[in-house]
Amino acid sequence: MGADAIDPIEPPPQGDVHLASVRNEYGKGLVLFGNLEIGDIESMEPDDFEKVVRQVLSDGTSGKGRGFVLMPTASPVGRKIGARTMQNYETIVHVVEGS
Numbered sequence: 325m326g327a328d329a330i331d332p333i334e335p336p337p338q339g340d341v342h343l344a345s346v347r348n349e350y351g352k353g354l355v356l357f358g359n360l361e362i363g364d365i366e367s368m369e370p371d372d373f374e375k376v377v378r379q380v381l382s383d384g385t386s387g388k389g390r391g392f393v394l395m396p397t398a399s400p401v402g403r404k405i406g407a408r409t410m411q412n413y414e415t416i417v418h419v420v421e422g423s
Contacts, residue, residue, distance in 0.1 A: 332358030
C-alpha cells in the first residue's frame with residue numbers, strides 16, 4: 325500500500341515544487357493537488373492570475389495520470405478576504421467552468 329495523492333504541490337517562490345516535473349515523474353500513479361499560492365491569490369491582478377491558473381491547469385492535466393485537483397496550497401485563515409482576493413477565487417471557478 326502506498327500513497328494515492330500528493331497535497332500540496334507548492335510552486336516557487338514560496339515552495340520549491342514544479343508541477344510539470346511532478347506530473348511527468350509521478351503523476352501516472354498519483355492524484356496531484358494544489359499549485360495555486362495564496363500569496364498570488366491575494367496579490368495578483370485578476371488578468372495576470374488567470375494566466376497562472378490556466379498554466380497550472382494545463383501542467384496539472386497534461387499527459388497520462390491519475391488526476392489533478394486545482395486548488396490553493398493554503399487558505400486565508402485569519403486573513404481578511406479583500407475584493408482582489410475574491411475576484412481571483414472567482415477567476416479559478418470561471419477558468420475551470422470554461423475548460
